[in-house]
Amino acid sequence: MSVENLAETFVELADTLVADFDPVDFMHLLANRCVTTLGVDAAGILLVDQQGELRVVGASSDRARVLELFELQHRQGPCMECYLTSEPVSVTGFTERPQRWPEFSSVAVSAGFGSVHALPMRLREQTVGALNLFSVTEDALSESRVRVARAMADVATIGLLQAQIISRRELLAGQLQNALQSRVLIEQAKGVLAERLQIGMSDAFHALRRYSRSHRLHLSSVAEDVVAGTIDMTALRAATS
Structure with missing residues (x-):
């Protein structure tokens, strides 16, 4: 974790926080930056929707996303507990001793992970989700990396x-709901693009993201055009290289 990398991470995160920022793209940026900056092997982000249900809105890899989905489907696990208690939760050594969540532990081991560190996404008394860090090793994160x-x-x-312009919880819920709806649309677009270009789902997402950034468009807008069939597939194919 070099000083240069750390500085670059926070500069990029801060640069993204503009009035018209794309929350879905921001969540993926955060997940990827966790991997490169903290030295973990994967990261995932859960956010709560208008109904109070947690949803996966960002992940650095398909393995992390599948593990997060498993946890939400079973409604238990370290990441969900982190959100519910607004306190950090760490689980290490899945294979060494019985765990509180044996099913989650088994799936985590199958996915190749040995530990998970969940941190609440909280401002004052309001918790909106959890940031989850996965490592293949069974070691705990150092205190400096946790900070x-x-x-x-x-x-x-x-x-x-966006505390400076959002004062009511209803407005926040609406913004998060839009992000969650965009997530569904992006998954549909990934499938369409993967089939049309004969590429993997991860490559399809990277192509969508490169195209949206190069054309200064929201990721959800590009995904909508892909699903509707109104986008230039030649340009999207070029974004895969």
């Missing part, structure tokens, strides 16, 4: 809440 991870979670939370 950096907390700072990154705080920056992300402030970006979502």
Whole structure:
């Protein structure tokens, strides 16, 4: 975790926090930056929707996303507990001793992970989700990396809440709901693009993201055009290289 990398991470996160920022793209940026900055092997982000249900809105890899979905489907696990208690939760050594969540532990081991560290995304008394860090090793994160991870979670939370312009919880819920709906649309677009271009789902997402950034468009807008069949597939194919 070099000083240069750390500085670059927070500069990029701060640069994304503009009035018209794209929350879905921001969540993926945060997940990927957790991997490169903290030295973990994967990261995932859960946010709560208008009905109070947690949803996966960002993940650095398909393995992390599948594990997060498993936890939500079974409504138990370290990441969900982190959100419910607004306290950090760490689980290490899945294979060494019985765990509180044996099913989650088994799936985590099958996915190749040995530990998970969940941090609440919280501002004052309001918790909107959890930032979850996965490692293949069974070691705990060092205190210095935990401090950096907390700072990154705080920056992300402030970006979502936009405390300076959002004063009512209803407005926040509407913004998060839009992000969750966009997530569904993006998954549909990934499937369409993967089939048309004969590429993997991860490559399809990277192509969508490159195209949206190069054309200064929201990721959800590009996904909508892909699903509707109104986008230039030649340009999207070029974004896969």
